[in-house]
Amino acid sequence: MTIHFLQNIFEKSINGEWGNEDSGNGEATAVIRTSNFLNSGRLNLDNIVCRDIDKNKNSDKILRTGDIIIEKSGGSPNQPVGRVVYFDVTDQDYFTNNFTSILRVKPGYNSKYIFYLMKYLYDTKKVLKFQNQTTGIINLKLTDYLNKTKVNIETIENQNTIVDILDRLEYQIINRNKQLSELSNLVKSRFNEMFGDIFDNPQSKLEDHTELNPNKKELLNFNGNVSFLPMSNVSENGKIDLSINRNIDDVRKGFTFFKDNDVIVAKITPCFENGKGAPVFGLLNGVGFGSTEFHVLRPKNTVNTVWLYHVTMLSKFRLEGERKMTGSGGQRRITKDFINNFKLNIPPLSLQNEFADFVAQVDKSQFACQKAIKLWRNSLKSSII
Structure with a gap:
């Protein structure tokens, strides 16, 4: 294990690019915004926007698998600026907007390991002392953050092992969250099935x-x-x-x-x-x-x-x-x-009661899912630490 400043792990941070409004000529490129960030460190691309950006001029700003996107403007009193997401989307080219920066990991590191490390720094509020608020917008002093933050780095072999463990924990959490959503939809479907249009x-x-x-x-x-x-x-x-x-x-x-x-x-x-x-x-x-x-x-x-x-x-x-x-x-x-x-x-009270019994069973299943998610989240944090 060796100690590094964050700046030594990344190539020079790359500013995002917003470009121009989509002209409708079919050449616009998808742009990721902080509204696409999930607090889990993943991306939700359901509401992606497309902008006209010169790809030749900005070729280094096209996101690559393994890039870490960091939020440098935004946040709120309850949510510090500095969230990170891991980019692993391969369906098309993407840029990221000018409220963010790209952190591209140097060779010799597992980029997913560095992402988990950056997320740990955010979750433990190490970013707070690098915030600067102007005109109601909270900004991250990114250069100071990278230059002044020290981290312990494992050997590449240990990095790979840790990422494998954390990825499996995260996969379990994603599946259980999906199950929670399906259980909620099941209650709605059961209501419609039993009572129709009331x-x-x-x-x-x-x-x-x-x-x-x-x-x-x-x-x-x-x-x-x-x-x-x-x-x-x-x-x-x-x-x-x-x-x-x-x-x-x-x-x-x-x-x-x-x-x-x-x-x-x-x-x-x-x-x-x-x-x-x-x-x-x-x-x-x-x-x-x-x-x-x-x-x-x-x-x-x-x-x-x-x-x-x-x-x-x-x-x-x-x-x-x-x-x-x-x-x-x-x-x-x-x-x-x-x-x-x-x-x-x-509807008859007997049917209402039957529905309530069904909801109680679903609630038990949801509670079990939530308990498992909490356990795995704690395991995830402990593993990162």
Whole structure:
């Protein structure tokens, strides 16, 4: 094992190239942007752009297998600039934009090993002291980063062995993430298979089967600390974090009350851009208080709470909710009237319960996948260290 500065591992860093707008003559080349970066270090090329770039003039900037692309402008308060991705795409020529640079590994090193090393430096926040923020944009002082960062380098034989181990771990993680996605799609397919179009010629209103924003009279039964749920603790996919506690005397008034098996619907959406977007939802497993920006739906005895939650997640409800929002800008809201008057068909409770049992089995499989992914991610980090 030997110690090197990063600058000694790479050829001179190569700036990205943006070129000109596609003229439509069929000669445009694909350009990778930081929006194509995944935090796993892989590329997502679904939304690739094409630009007119002179390949002869910029031949050294055409990406090669084994190149490492580093983000040098971007980032956010929660995500430092300096992410890296590994380039191994061979279907066509690619450039990378001018918010990035290409790090081309010198001969004698395994480029994938160096990529894993660079990703470790990013994940352990070694890039933070090389950030420079101007006019709201966070920049990476790349030259300083490469010149001042020392790393331990294994022999080429050990590099190859380590890459083989890490690649196999990463492959397992990718497969399990794919399985998670397939399980989520399975639930959607099962819902459609069992209930069809519940919005076709609807016969019921939600207010007939749920209690909206239940009365807080049950508060008399509680003392001490209870869960408190701000909107920031509900993700767009419905995951809820109930880790915040407050004393009940501080939140008896002015907050939404919820308990086990209630469904929440955000009146506004944390991820709005210019006031546009669909509301977020969640299924509660606990007792406590929430932001006044939530509506709480409590199922009556004709509705299974898991079934109700999946109804609120359907595009029909989400899109109608967005369309019926009132107000302007980032403060547009879903009203109580929209929820109460939302029409749908209610299937027999026995079928709803059967669907909920199916979801519970899928949840177990998803939990097993998530547990395996967490284990392998920890193994990946440990192996890199």
